[in-house]
Amino acid sequence: MVVIGQPPLEDMMNRATGTPAWLDLGTTDLEGVKPFYQELFGWQFEDCGPAMSHYNMITKDGGLVGGAMDMTQCNDENDAEPRNAWDVFLAVDDVDGKLQLALDNAANLVAPAMDAGPAGRFAIVADPAGAVVAMWQAKDTEGYAFTGRPGTPIWFELVTTDLAGAIAFYTTVFDFSTAPMDDDYATNGPVEEATSGMMRSEDDTSHWQVTFAVADIEAALVRTIELGGQVVTPSVDSPWGPYATIADPTGARLLVMQASPA
Structure with a gap:
Protein backbone atom coordinates (compact mmCIF):
# COMPACT_ATOMS: atom_id res chain seq x y z
CA MET A 1 0.00 0.00 0.00
CA LYS A 139 -25.95 15.03 -10.13
CA ASP A 140 -26.65 16.69 -6.77
CA THR A 141 -23.88 14.80 -4.93
CA GLU A 142 -20.39 15.28 -6.34
CA GLY A 143 -18.82 12.85 -3.91
CA TYR A 144 -16.95 12.43 -0.67
CA ALA A 145 -15.13 15.37 0.95
CA PHE A 146 -11.35 15.07 0.96
CA THR A 147 -9.89 16.77 4.05
CA GLY A 148 -7.10 14.44 5.15
CA ARG A 149 -8.37 14.56 8.72
CA PRO A 150 -8.66 11.51 11.00
CA GLY A 151 -11.74 9.45 10.24
CA THR A 152 -11.84 10.38 6.56
CA PRO A 153 -10.71 8.56 3.37
CA ILE A 154 -7.25 9.50 2.13
CA TRP A 155 -6.32 6.90 -0.50
CA PHE A 156 -7.84 4.36 -2.89
CA GLU A 157 -6.04 1.39 -4.33
CA LEU A 158 -6.66 -1.46 -6.73
CA VAL A 159 -5.01 -4.74 -5.74
CA THR A 160 -4.98 -6.97 -8.81
CA THR A 161 -3.73 -10.34 -10.00
CA ASP A 162 -3.15 -8.85 -13.46
CA LEU A 163 -1.45 -5.48 -13.23
CA ALA A 164 -0.81 -5.13 -16.96
CA GLY A 165 -4.39 -6.10 -17.74
CA ALA A 166 -5.71 -3.68 -15.13
CA ILE A 167 -3.71 -0.81 -16.58
CA ALA A 168 -5.16 -1.57 -20.02
CA PHE A 169 -8.74 -1.89 -18.73
CA TYR A 170 -8.78 1.24 -16.56
CA THR A 171 -7.02 3.26 -19.25
CA THR A 172 -9.64 2.24 -21.81
CA VAL A 173 -12.73 2.53 -19.62
CA PHE A 174 -11.84 5.17 -17.02
CA ASP A 175 -9.24 7.27 -18.86
CA PHE A 176 -6.45 6.35 -16.44
CA SER A 177 -3.03 7.80 -17.20
CA THR A 178 -0.81 5.45 -15.25
CA ALA A 179 2.67 6.26 -13.98
CA PRO A 180 4.68 3.21 -12.87
CA MET A 181 6.61 3.50 -9.61
CA ASP A 182 8.17 0.04 -10.01
CA ASP A 183 7.28 -3.34 -11.52
CA ASP A 184 4.54 -3.90 -8.93
CA TYR A 185 2.93 -0.48 -8.46
CA ALA A 186 1.50 2.32 -10.58
CA THR A 187 -0.45 5.47 -9.86
CA ASN A 188 -3.24 7.11 -11.81
CA GLY A 189 -1.49 10.29 -12.80
CA PRO A 190 1.93 11.65 -11.82
CA VAL A 191 2.97 10.96 -8.24
CA GLU A 192 2.39 14.56 -7.14
CA GLU A 193 -1.19 14.54 -8.49
CA ALA A 194 -2.18 10.88 -8.17
CA THR A 195 -5.67 10.12 -6.90
CA SER A 196 -5.39 6.34 -6.71
CA GLY A 197 -2.94 3.50 -7.15
CA MET A 198 -2.84 -0.05 -8.42
CA MET A 199 -0.60 -2.81 -7.17
CA ARG A 200 0.18 -6.41 -7.97
CA SER A 201 -1.69 -8.81 -5.68
CA GLU A 202 0.34 -11.09 -3.44
CA ASP A 203 -2.38 -13.76 -3.51
CA ASP A 204 -5.07 -14.82 -5.96
CA THR A 205 -7.60 -12.07 -5.20
CA SER A 206 -8.35 -8.75 -6.87
CA HIS A 207 -10.17 -5.93 -5.11
CA TRP A 208 -10.30 -2.20 -4.46
CA GLN A 209 -9.40 -0.99 -0.98
CA VAL A 210 -9.88 2.25 0.93
CA THR A 211 -7.48 3.84 3.44
CA PHE A 212 -8.79 6.02 6.26
CA ALA A 213 -6.71 8.45 8.30
CA VAL A 214 -6.27 7.94 12.04
CA ALA A 215 -4.51 10.13 14.58
CA ASP A 216 -2.64 7.23 16.24
CA ILE A 217 -2.20 3.92 14.41
CA GLU A 218 -1.48 1.77 17.47
CA ALA A 219 -4.38 3.23 19.43
CA ALA A 220 -6.64 2.60 16.43
CA LEU A 221 -5.60 -1.06 16.29
CA VAL A 222 -6.25 -1.55 20.00
CA ARG A 223 -9.65 0.10 19.63
CA THR A 224 -10.45 -2.06 16.60
CA ILE A 225 -10.10 -5.20 18.69
CA GLU A 226 -12.03 -3.69 21.62
CA LEU A 227 -14.91 -2.92 19.26
CA GLY A 228 -15.12 -6.45 17.89
CA GLY A 229 -13.06 -5.96 14.76
CA GLN A 230 -9.91 -7.72 13.65
CA VAL A 231 -6.36 -6.58 12.92
CA VAL A 232 -5.63 -8.42 9.66
CA THR A 233 -2.07 -7.16 9.29
CA PRO A 234 -0.09 -5.24 11.94
CA SER A 235 1.15 -1.73 11.29
CA VAL A 236 3.93 -1.29 8.74
CA ASP A 237 6.03 1.82 8.32
CA SER A 238 6.07 3.70 5.03
CA PRO A 239 7.43 7.05 3.88
CA TRP A 240 3.89 8.41 4.22
CA GLY A 241 3.23 7.04 7.71
CA PRO A 242 2.46 3.68 9.36
CA TYR A 243 -0.56 1.74 8.09
CA ALA A 244 -2.40 -1.51 8.79
CA THR A 245 -5.26 -3.59 7.43
CA ILE A 246 -8.24 -4.16 9.70
CA ALA A 247 -11.70 -5.71 9.37
CA ASP A 248 -14.97 -4.60 10.92
CA PRO A 249 -17.07 -7.11 12.93
CA THR A 250 -18.65 -8.51 9.74
CA GLY A 251 -15.30 -8.98 8.03
CA ALA A 252 -15.31 -5.95 5.69
CA ARG A 253 -11.69 -4.94 5.23
CA LEU A 254 -10.22 -1.46 5.18
CA LEU A 255 -6.87 0.18 5.81
CA VAL A 256 -6.01 2.73 8.48
CA MET A 257 -3.03 5.05 8.32
CA GLN A 258 -1.38 7.57 10.58
CA ALA A 259 -0.54 9.84 7.71
CA SER A 260 2.29 12.33 8.01
CA PRO A 261 1.32 16.02 7.68
CA ALA A 262 2.99 16.05 4.26
Whole structure:
Protein backbone atom coordinates (compact mmCIF):
# COMPACT_ATOMS: atom_id res chain seq x y z
CA MET A 1 0.00 0.00 0.00
CA VAL A 2 1.31 3.40 -0.99
CA VAL A 3 -0.21 6.76 -0.16
CA ILE A 4 0.91 9.47 -2.52
CA GLY A 5 -1.53 12.25 -1.82
CA GLN A 6 -4.73 13.83 -3.04
CA PRO A 7 -5.59 17.25 -4.42
CA PRO A 8 -7.19 19.77 -2.04
CA LEU A 9 -10.93 19.70 -1.53
CA GLU A 10 -11.67 22.51 -3.96
CA ASP A 11 -9.93 20.52 -6.70
CA MET A 12 -12.06 17.43 -6.00
CA MET A 13 -15.19 19.12 -7.32
CA ASN A 14 -16.14 18.21 -10.89
CA ARG A 15 -13.92 15.18 -10.61
CA ALA A 16 -12.27 13.99 -13.79
CA THR A 17 -13.23 10.59 -15.19
CA GLY A 18 -11.53 7.84 -13.19
CA THR A 19 -11.11 9.91 -10.04
CA PRO A 20 -12.50 8.27 -6.87
CA ALA A 21 -15.79 9.98 -6.15
CA TRP A 22 -17.61 7.85 -3.61
CA LEU A 23 -17.16 4.90 -1.27
CA ASP A 24 -19.81 2.56 -0.10
CA LEU A 25 -20.05 -0.08 2.65
CA GLY A 26 -22.19 -3.06 1.76
CA THR A 27 -22.88 -5.03 4.91
CA THR A 28 -25.06 -7.85 6.18
CA ASP A 29 -25.39 -6.15 9.57
CA LEU A 30 -25.60 -2.39 9.22
CA GLU A 31 -27.01 -1.73 12.67
CA GLY A 32 -24.43 -4.04 14.17
CA VAL A 33 -21.42 -2.33 12.58
CA LYS A 34 -22.52 1.27 13.07
CA PRO A 35 -21.12 1.42 16.63
CA PHE A 36 -17.78 0.12 15.37
CA TYR A 37 -17.35 2.96 12.90
CA GLN A 38 -18.90 5.56 15.19
CA GLU A 39 -16.43 4.76 17.94
CA LEU A 40 -13.38 4.19 15.74
CA PHE A 41 -13.79 7.14 13.37
CA GLY A 42 -16.39 9.41 14.99
CA TRP A 43 -18.82 8.98 12.11
CA GLN A 44 -22.46 10.00 11.96
CA PHE A 45 -25.01 7.88 10.06
CA GLU A 46 -28.22 9.31 8.56
CA ASP A 47 -30.91 6.91 7.36
CA CYS A 48 -32.34 8.12 4.03
CA GLY A 49 -35.62 6.30 4.66
CA PRO A 50 -37.64 3.56 2.96
CA ALA A 51 -37.76 5.32 -0.41
CA MET A 52 -33.97 4.84 -0.59
CA SER A 53 -34.03 1.33 0.91
CA HIS A 54 -32.71 2.81 4.17
CA TYR A 55 -29.40 3.72 2.59
CA ASN A 56 -27.29 5.59 5.16
CA MET A 57 -25.20 8.65 4.42
CA ILE A 58 -21.99 8.80 6.47
CA THR A 59 -20.53 12.10 7.61
CA LYS A 60 -17.60 13.20 9.74
CA ASP A 61 -17.78 16.67 11.30
CA GLY A 62 -20.35 17.64 8.67
CA GLY A 63 -18.34 16.46 5.66
CA LEU A 64 -19.43 13.55 3.48
CA VAL A 65 -17.46 10.34 3.95
CA GLY A 66 -19.56 7.86 1.96
CA GLY A 67 -22.55 5.61 2.34
CA ALA A 68 -23.64 2.29 3.83
CA MET A 69 -26.41 -0.15 3.07
CA ASP A 70 -27.71 -3.40 4.53
CA MET A 71 -27.26 -5.95 1.75
CA THR A 72 -29.20 -8.87 3.21
CA GLN A 73 -32.06 -8.30 0.78
CA CYS A 74 -29.84 -7.64 -2.22
CA ASN A 75 -28.32 -9.97 -4.77
CA ASP A 76 -26.22 -8.95 -7.74
CA GLU A 77 -26.96 -9.85 -11.36
CA ASN A 78 -25.30 -13.24 -10.86
CA ASP A 79 -27.27 -14.01 -7.67
CA ALA A 80 -24.09 -14.02 -5.62
CA GLU A 81 -24.32 -13.90 -1.84
CA PRO A 82 -24.10 -10.39 -0.35
CA ARG A 83 -20.54 -9.27 0.36
CA ASN A 84 -19.33 -7.42 3.43
CA ALA A 85 -17.02 -5.00 1.67
CA TRP A 86 -16.14 -1.41 0.89
CA ASP A 87 -16.68 -0.49 -2.76
CA VAL A 88 -15.03 2.36 -4.63
CA PHE A 89 -16.92 4.50 -7.15
CA LEU A 90 -14.98 6.19 -9.93
CA ALA A 91 -16.29 9.36 -11.54
CA VAL A 92 -17.68 9.16 -15.08
CA ASP A 93 -19.61 11.58 -17.25
CA ASP A 94 -21.86 8.93 -18.82
CA VAL A 95 -22.64 5.84 -16.75
CA ASP A 96 -24.55 4.05 -19.48
CA GLY A 97 -21.85 4.56 -22.07
CA LYS A 98 -19.03 3.63 -19.71
CA LEU A 99 -20.91 0.55 -18.52
CA GLN A 100 -21.21 -0.72 -22.07
CA LEU A 101 -17.54 0.07 -22.70
CA ALA A 102 -16.57 -1.90 -19.58
CA LEU A 103 -18.66 -4.90 -20.67
CA ASP A 104 -17.14 -4.71 -24.13
CA ASN A 105 -13.72 -4.96 -22.46
CA ALA A 106 -14.37 -8.19 -20.52
CA ALA A 107 -15.94 -6.77 -17.34
CA ASN A 108 -18.84 -8.63 -15.74
CA LEU A 109 -22.06 -6.91 -14.69
CA VAL A 110 -22.74 -6.68 -10.96
CA ALA A 111 -25.48 -4.01 -10.94
CA PRO A 112 -27.00 -2.29 -14.00
CA ALA A 113 -27.08 1.47 -14.42
CA MET A 114 -29.68 3.07 -12.17
CA ASP A 115 -30.47 6.38 -10.51
CA ALA A 116 -29.65 7.04 -6.86
CA GLY A 117 -32.46 9.56 -6.48
CA PRO A 118 -31.32 13.11 -7.27
CA ALA A 119 -27.78 12.37 -6.04
CA GLY A 120 -26.54 10.73 -9.23
CA ARG A 121 -26.51 7.62 -11.38
CA PHE A 122 -24.34 4.54 -10.93
CA ALA A 123 -23.50 1.05 -12.15
CA ILE A 124 -21.25 -1.68 -10.76
CA VAL A 125 -19.03 -4.15 -12.59
CA ALA A 126 -16.28 -6.63 -11.82
CA ASP A 127 -13.18 -5.85 -13.85
CA PRO A 128 -11.55 -8.63 -15.91
CA ALA A 129 -9.50 -9.79 -12.90
CA GLY A 130 -12.58 -9.85 -10.66
CA ALA A 131 -12.20 -6.60 -8.69
CA VAL A 132 -15.58 -4.96 -8.07
CA VAL A 133 -15.64 -1.30 -9.09
CA ALA A 134 -18.53 1.14 -9.40
CA MET A 135 -19.15 4.12 -11.66
CA TRP A 136 -20.61 7.39 -10.41
CA GLN A 137 -22.21 10.07 -12.59
CA ALA A 138 -22.82 12.94 -10.21
CA LYS A 139 -25.95 15.03 -10.13
CA ASP A 140 -26.65 16.69 -6.77
CA THR A 141 -23.88 14.80 -4.93
CA GLU A 142 -20.39 15.28 -6.34
CA GLY A 143 -18.82 12.85 -3.91
CA TYR A 144 -16.95 12.43 -0.67
CA ALA A 145 -15.13 15.37 0.95
CA PHE A 146 -11.35 15.07 0.96
CA THR A 147 -9.89 16.77 4.05
CA GLY A 148 -7.10 14.44 5.15
CA ARG A 149 -8.37 14.56 8.72
CA PRO A 150 -8.66 11.51 11.00
CA GLY A 151 -11.74 9.45 10.24
CA THR A 152 -11.84 10.38 6.56
CA PRO A 153 -10.71 8.56 3.37
CA ILE A 154 -7.25 9.50 2.13
CA TRP A 155 -6.32 6.90 -0.50
CA PHE A 156 -7.84 4.36 -2.89
CA GLU A 157 -6.04 1.39 -4.33
CA LEU A 158 -6.66 -1.46 -6.73
CA VAL A 159 -5.01 -4.74 -5.74
CA THR A 160 -4.98 -6.97 -8.81
CA THR A 161 -3.73 -10.34 -10.00
CA ASP A 162 -3.15 -8.85 -13.46
CA LEU A 163 -1.45 -5.48 -13.23
CA ALA A 164 -0.81 -5.13 -16.96
CA GLY A 165 -4.39 -6.10 -17.74
CA ALA A 166 -5.71 -3.68 -15.13
CA ILE A 167 -3.71 -0.81 -16.58
CA ALA A 168 -5.16 -1.57 -20.02
CA PHE A 169 -8.74 -1.89 -18.73
CA TYR A 170 -8.78 1.24 -16.56
CA THR A 171 -7.02 3.26 -19.25
CA THR A 172 -9.64 2.24 -21.81
CA VAL A 173 -12.73 2.53 -19.62
CA PHE A 174 -11.84 5.17 -17.02
CA ASP A 175 -9.24 7.27 -18.86
CA PHE A 176 -6.45 6.35 -16.44
CA SER A 177 -3.03 7.80 -17.20
CA THR A 178 -0.81 5.45 -15.25
CA ALA A 179 2.67 6.26 -13.98
CA PRO A 180 4.68 3.21 -12.87
CA MET A 181 6.61 3.50 -9.61
CA ASP A 182 8.17 0.04 -10.01
CA ASP A 183 7.28 -3.34 -11.52
CA ASP A 184 4.54 -3.90 -8.93
CA TYR A 185 2.93 -0.48 -8.46
CA ALA A 186 1.50 2.32 -10.58
CA THR A 187 -0.45 5.47 -9.86
CA ASN A 188 -3.24 7.11 -11.81
CA GLY A 189 -1.49 10.29 -12.80
CA PRO A 190 1.93 11.65 -11.82
CA VAL A 191 2.97 10.96 -8.24
CA GLU A 192 2.39 14.56 -7.14
CA GLU A 193 -1.19 14.54 -8.49
CA ALA A 194 -2.18 10.88 -8.17
CA THR A 195 -5.67 10.12 -6.90
CA SER A 196 -5.39 6.34 -6.71
CA GLY A 197 -2.94 3.50 -7.15
CA MET A 198 -2.84 -0.05 -8.42
CA MET A 199 -0.60 -2.81 -7.17
CA ARG A 200 0.18 -6.41 -7.97
CA SER A 201 -1.69 -8.81 -5.68
CA GLU A 202 0.34 -11.09 -3.44
CA ASP A 203 -2.38 -13.76 -3.51
CA ASP A 204 -5.07 -14.82 -5.96
CA THR A 205 -7.60 -12.07 -5.20
CA SER A 206 -8.35 -8.75 -6.87
CA HIS A 207 -10.17 -5.93 -5.11
CA TRP A 208 -10.30 -2.20 -4.46
CA GLN A 209 -9.40 -0.99 -0.98
CA VAL A 210 -9.88 2.25 0.93
CA THR A 211 -7.48 3.84 3.44
CA PHE A 212 -8.79 6.02 6.26
CA ALA A 213 -6.71 8.45 8.30
CA VAL A 214 -6.27 7.94 12.04
CA ALA A 215 -4.51 10.13 14.58
CA ASP A 216 -2.64 7.23 16.24
CA ILE A 217 -2.20 3.92 14.41
CA GLU A 218 -1.48 1.77 17.47
CA ALA A 219 -4.38 3.23 19.43
CA ALA A 220 -6.64 2.60 16.43
CA LEU A 221 -5.60 -1.06 16.29
CA VAL A 222 -6.25 -1.55 20.00
CA ARG A 223 -9.65 0.10 19.63
CA THR A 224 -10.45 -2.06 16.60
CA ILE A 225 -10.10 -5.20 18.69
CA GLU A 226 -12.03 -3.69 21.62
CA LEU A 227 -14.91 -2.92 19.26
CA GLY A 228 -15.12 -6.45 17.89
CA GLY A 229 -13.06 -5.96 14.76
CA GLN A 230 -9.91 -7.72 13.65
CA VAL A 231 -6.36 -6.58 12.92
CA VAL A 232 -5.63 -8.42 9.66
CA THR A 233 -2.07 -7.16 9.29
CA PRO A 234 -0.09 -5.24 11.94
CA SER A 235 1.15 -1.73 11.29
CA VAL A 236 3.93 -1.29 8.74
CA ASP A 237 6.03 1.82 8.32
CA SER A 238 6.07 3.70 5.03
CA PRO A 239 7.43 7.05 3.88
CA TRP A 240 3.89 8.41 4.22
CA GLY A 241 3.23 7.04 7.71
CA PRO A 242 2.46 3.68 9.36
CA TYR A 243 -0.56 1.74 8.09
CA ALA A 244 -2.40 -1.51 8.79
CA THR A 245 -5.26 -3.59 7.43
CA ILE A 246 -8.24 -4.16 9.70
CA ALA A 247 -11.70 -5.71 9.37
CA ASP A 248 -14.97 -4.60 10.92
CA PRO A 249 -17.07 -7.11 12.93
CA THR A 250 -18.65 -8.51 9.74
CA GLY A 251 -15.30 -8.98 8.03
CA ALA A 252 -15.31 -5.95 5.69
CA ARG A 253 -11.69 -4.94 5.23
CA LEU A 254 -10.22 -1.46 5.18
CA LEU A 255 -6.87 0.18 5.81
CA VAL A 256 -6.01 2.73 8.48
CA MET A 257 -3.03 5.05 8.32
CA GLN A 258 -1.38 7.57 10.58
CA ALA A 259 -0.54 9.84 7.71
CA SER A 260 2.29 12.33 8.01
CA PRO A 261 1.32 16.02 7.68
CA ALA A 262 2.99 16.05 4.26
